[in-house]
Amino acid sequence: MLGDPSLIIPTEDIGINDSLSYEEIPVLILDHQVRKLRTKEIASIKVLWRNQFVEEATWEAEEDMK
Secondary structure: OOOOHHHOOOHHHHOOOOOOOOOOOEEEEEEEEEEEOOOOEEEEEEEEEOOOOHHHOEEEEHHHHO
16 A cells, blocks of 8 residues: 555645745643653644644643743
């Protein structure tokens, strides 16, 4: 099998620019967590990005999403 056609996303829907890059756009926050270190706490959120599957959601530092 060469590939799964259901996983193909048309490039028009993504908006690829002339430099062959595109902007990731957050769609939904799926979860959040606070990790406690010795001297501080780090808040993270699990983000679902446009044109991505839930399995591909990523953990991001909450301050980076502001």
